[in-house]
Amino acid sequence: MTIDNAASREESPENIAKRLIATQRRRRARRQLSIGFLLSAIFIGWLVNDFLAPDINNASLSAKPAPLAPEINLERRAMPPMQRQSHEDQLKKGDSLAALLARNGVGAGQAQAALDSLKGEFDARNLRPGQKVRVFRAWPPGVDAKLTEGEFVGFDLIPEPRQKVIVQRLADGQFETTRQNRPLSEKYFVADTLITSSVYEAARSSGVAPNLVADLIRLFSFSVDFQRDIREGDQLEVLYTRRFDQNNQLAEEGEIIFVALTNRGQRHAFWLHHLDDGEQHYYDEQGRSVQRLLMRTPVDGARLSSRYGMRRHPILGYTRLHRGLDFAAPVGTPIYAAGDGQVIKIGRYGDNGLYIKLRHSNRFETAYAHMNGFAKGLKKGDRVKQGQVIGYVGRTGLATGPHLHYEVLQGNKPINPRSLDLPPRHELSARQLTAFETTRAQAAKRIGTLASRNNALTSLPR
Numbered sequence: 001m002t003i004d005n006a007a008s009r010e011e012s013p014e015n016i017a018k019r020l021i022a023t024q025r026r027r028r029a030r031r032q033l034s035i036g037f038l039l040s041a042i043f044i045g046w047l048v049n050d051f052l053a054p055d056i057n058n059a060s061l062s063a064k065p066a067p068l069a070p071e072i073n074l075e076r077r078a079m080p081p082m083q084r085q086s087h088e089d090q091l092k093k094g095d096s097l098a099a100l101l102a103r104n105g106v107g108a109g110q111a112q113a114a115l116d117s118l119k120g121e122f123d124a125r126n127l128r129p130g131q132k133v134r135v136f137r138a139w140p141p142g143v144d145a146k147l148t149e150g151e152f153v154g155f156d157l158i159p160e161p162r163q164k165v166i167v168q169r170l171a172d173g174q175f176e177t178t179r180q181n182r183p184l185s186e187k188y189f190v191a192d193t194l195i196t197s198s199v200y201e202a203a204r205s206s207g208v209a210p211n212l213v214a215d216l217i218r219l220f221s222f223s224v225d226f227q228r229d230i231r232e233g234d235q236l237e238v239l240y241t242r243r244f245d246q247n248n249q250l251a252e253e254g255e256i257i258f259v260a261l262t263n264r265g266q267r268h269a270f271w272l273h274h275l276d277d278g279e280q281h282y283y284d285e286q287g288r289s290v291q292r293l294l295m296r297t298p299v300d301g302a303r304l305s306s307r308y309g310m311r312r313h314p315i316l317g318y319t320r321l322h323r324g325l326d327f328a329a330p331v332g333t334p335i336y337a338a339g340d341g342q343v344i345k346i347g348r349y350g351d352n353g354l355y356i357k358l359r360h361s362n363r364f365e366t367a368y369a370h371m372n373g374f375a376k377g378l379k380k381g382d383r384v385k386q387g388q389v390i391g392y393v394g395r396t397g398l399a400t401g402p403h404l405h406y407e408v409l410q411g412n413k414p415i416n417p418r419s420l421d422l423p424p425r426h427e428l429s430a431r432q433l434t435a436f437e438t439t440r441a442q443a444a445k446r447i448g449t450l451a452s453r454n455n456a457l458t459s460l461p462r
């Protein structure tokens with residue numbers, strides 16, 4: 001046995017020096033190699049990124065809704081290894097969960113067992129038509145899905161955005177119902193667009209959901225005459241929210257946080273502001289509520305398009321002979337009470353056709369003519385709230401086309417609704433104004449953040 005290691009060997013100083021130099025050279029070579037390797041890895045990475053990766057168009061853009069990721073059913077992952085498949089169906093008018101399960105091939109006994117389990121946890125009678133229900137089937141692994149229908153193993157539904165109800169068959173064949181909270185997170189979106197035909201179309205085409213567009217149009221109905229005021233090139237800016245579930249699926253539409261309409265150079269801007277008492281309202285820059293005593297457009301503005309009106313009906317403005325304003329809109333468009341008040345006339349009145357007159361505070365009265373019909377059950381003496389639907393656009397009486405003829409009177413004297421400068425319903429106090437400034441600053445900051453990620457936006461907050 002020989003012992004041969006560095007310590008036992010005797011070496012000359014010359015040899016030691018040579019050996020050290022050699023070691024250093026080897027190390028240097030190794031280092032150069034690894035730097036070279038790193039550089040080429042970066043280069044390859046760049047190649048892959050630029051030429052091979054799918055072309056994601058502005059993935060970080062948040063001004064438009066991002067494409068939604070496919071849903072992953074976390075709660076289903078924990079189940080025994082069975083192949084599962086769900087089929088989505090919807091409740092129809094007059095439909096029941098039992099009927100839905102039956103038409104999805106679930107046997108009466110199984111359906112009853114599942115519904116019995118649901119009963120203690122959730123009242124299915126409150127479900128509305130259009131409610132989506134996923135019916136789950138499962139079969140053992142290895143069995144071809146094409147050859148078997150599988151077994152019914154339960155269903156789930158989302159009765160309200162923050163809640164999910166799951167009915168699941170357990171290993172012993174019994175069904176169990178669980179309610180799951182769905183924490184939602186709010187995301188902000190910005191729309192900034194020029195109006196080419198109508199406010200409705202501009203907002204819709206920039207991605208704002210229909211119900212938010214309806215809210216938006218109602219907001220401006222107090223200060224804008226949608227039939228006469230909107231011009232091509234007017235600008236609309238909206239900051240709004242949407243709420244997403246944990247799988248990044250859109251769960252519900254949120255709210256308008258800020259909105260501005262620049263109409264022929266005049267900017268009408270409103271911010272949603274929460275008051276200390278829990279109420280929330282929209283206010284203009286001076287802290288005046290968006291609501292006025294009377295509405296300028298007492299009709300569903302989404303249904304008014306200036307082009308529609310122009311072509312089909314002469315939109316008469318206020319003159320000595322024509323003492324009202326005409327809003328041309330399709331038959332059936334909802335008409336709103338312009339302000340809180342009381343019905344003092346309702347019925348057929350000669351050339352006015354079907355007609356309603358309301359009395360408001362400050363000796364104001366408003367009248368609505370040529371209606372197609374009245375709101376169900378509305379009668380003389382009834383109290384109405386501002387924005388409440390009182391009837392529908394028609395062409396009864398002496399009317400060349402379907403339109404609402406709207407009149408405002410004060411102390412029995414007809415006045416031009418367009419010249420009315422009505423006071424706001426309420427104003428913020430000096431103390432409330434301080435909090436409101438914070439609200440506005442937050443909105444501006446959010447818009448700034450969103451806008452900087454999207455250079456397609458045409459303007460920045462002012």
Ligand SMILES: [Zn+2]
Nearest residue numbers: 324325326405
């Ligand atoms: Zn008229």
